[in-house]
Amino acid sequence: MATSRPLAFTNVRLLDPASGYDGPGALLVRDGVIAEVAQGGDVGGLSADIEAVDGGGKLLIPGLVDIRVKTGEPGAEPKETLKSAALAAAAGGVTAIVTQPDTNPVADDPAVVDFILRRARDIELVKVFPAGAATKGCEGKRMAEIGLMHDAGCVYVTDADRPIVDSKVFQRVLAYAKAFGVLVAHRPVDPWLAAGAAATSGEFASRMGLPGVSAMAERIGLERDLALVEMTGAPLLVDQVTTAGALESLKRGKDRGLPVTASTSINHLSFNEIDIGDYRTFCKVDPPLRTEDDREAVIEALASGLVQIVVSAHAPAPAEDKRLPYGEAAPGAVGLQTLLPALLTLHHEGRVPLATLIRAVTCAPADLLGLPSGRLAKGAPADLVLCDLNAPILIDADKLRSKSKNSPFDGRRLQGKVLRTVVDGRTVFAG
Template sequence: MSRPQAFVNARLVDPASGWDGPGAVLVRDGVIVEAAQGAGLGALSDDVEVVDAAGAMLLPGLVDLRVKTGEPGAETKETLKSAALAAAAGGVTSIVVQPDTSPVVDEPSVADFILRRARDIHLVHVYPAGAATKGCKGERMAEIGLMAEAGCVYVTDADRPIVDSKVLRRVLAYAAGFGMQVAHRPADPWLTAGAAASEGEFAGRLGLPSAPAAAEKIMLERDLALVELTGARLIVDQVTTALALESLQRGLSRGLPVTATASINHLSFNEIDIGDYRTFCKLDPPLRHEDDRQALIEALATGLVKIVVSAHAPAPAEDKRLPYDEAAPGAVGLQTLLPALLAFHHEGRIPLIDLIRTVTCAPADLLGLPAGRLARGAPADLVLCDLDAPQVIDADKLVSKSKNSPFDGRRLQGRILRTVVDGRTVFSADA
């Protein structure tokens, strides 16, 4: 095991306990053995490596519920190792990889491959999400029970909505029997077919094929009705519009077991950021109106949206440097997730501890993972961050194999100093 470590003189931010203040953490044999809130650790043995945080923020390692890689099948976009390296550089210690690879993660052998590769890489925790339907085609239900046994943490067809309501009903009901959650993208496929932007004056001026915000609301209303019918637990995959937030609020008021996620991209950008056909800002779902972005930030502040994801979706230059409506959607986001999220703290929009909750204990608790907290006996997954350090994002310097970041050139505050997984330092800014 690695040498014991004591992180002292830190600002502990632990949403699970509600603590935001001075403190220290002692790590031994890969677990936290003491988390002193408002105090020091006392006398330490000679074998302990003392890390003086000098007032920097110490928080639990981030848990990212939506990460795409190219492996298996499209390693030129991103490998599991390059994604793990990017996660470590961004303070993300646990990632859930999406199933729409080649082959699709729709049977236990593919999930087992991902878990074995993650063990061999030995950087961050990697959890596979299983496909809800065979081949993510929305036609036949996948082997959900077997994938649950193999270690898949939820099922989803990733970017593809399940159009057939009978199929989705079966998926929800069957997954509920195994205690599995279903993540589903709310998007009416007929209204969104071929769309490259959000419908409105701006898309009209650019001449881009677009989809109305109502497409998200229509599908979400259908999904909520099926949740009410089956009693299954649903993860709303990246809500982006004010209309859908209204539907979500009504569903939660009826006590439906639904949890909504939002991507850091839709919290940080609006449709105007497309500018003169900037393909790094072409996303799926597309960037929305500023009113939708503000509604999403408000939903995050009130707890209506509980989890923020990076929506990490690598695409190489040859897939992005095309005419806008032909370019691949998606953006890398593992390294920019935390500093971009901290912007809402620096702007005074959302308290720091509430922001950190959305990427630590909230996603961990949703999936029943042991991560996301600074407590005795918890895994020693930690991030040391200089909360105020300024940086200008340079996409070319990102660790990901693909460099398609909409944050390229943006000024942010917050710099990862060290990332620790199971007591092992997997990233250091000084290295």
């Protein structure tokens, strides 16, 4: 790993959601870690070997931790490689990503986990942590080698977009993972209600002639998952809750003391079903975009802390898979490079406090996975983002660093420009 000279950020607005501090200050980096945090003041005399960055009052936050990222590597590199995903992440202020296991081959054994970790080390950009498959081939039938994958370095297990339909299998996954101290993530959905759907059921889908899935499918799936959590006592990450009904179920489960954490995607915070417009396939995602009432409910849940984590749900798809009739187009949207400015929209609109938003993409996911990053504290990894909170940007999908350009934010004006991204004290992006 390449080393870098010491780095000092002066005259910045420090926002550390882990400690709650939000105010002026400075920060010093040495040997890849945060050596000093000066809240309300400045770091001491800077020697000639230190690179000094005058932040001009701009926002300095921990690097973002995005725990749901799809790449095409291994097996579908034309969609996205680990390097192109890392480049997009660095440009978006994301310093750590968790890759999904539904690759080819599936990351259901230690060898694939080890391959991903070695490739990431060779790339030397952002930190990459693999998620392992919960079942062999993500087929929901037989448990994968959860313990061995955990020993190899996977940070949680999941079957990604595919729900584990067999309740007995999912019970075993939860119980086995708990024994090894491994987190399980699962998408809540009733697969029979969702079969063949391209949109959320309702008046809009009917007018568009699109096959729909009832929002109740998510609630039904979550109720089943919560019952199995109650049975096993195993911790669960609810992967992308998107509907008001499911949020009610989630709240009841958390009120009963169940060990559940919920994430949502930036897509479901930013768009509703109407954004599909004239069959805009870049807005076809999984789960599908919901009603405006659902979007409002998810925003309120994020503000209240019921939903604690926001993910990009980065899912690259090449043009030939998107430029098809809506029902046939592949679901998914790239989101690594747009995650931060899109999230800041909720701050600029006065919907969610800034510290809450930053917490949802820094210390909350880091703490869930036991990672030391996500905070501005002495001794913590120097994973940092310098951001101009108010700088306007126009998203041009063709200029995104992902190999695939399927962004629903294409053409949208946002506020919040990443000026510099630092990983372990190394500058990996400078805008």
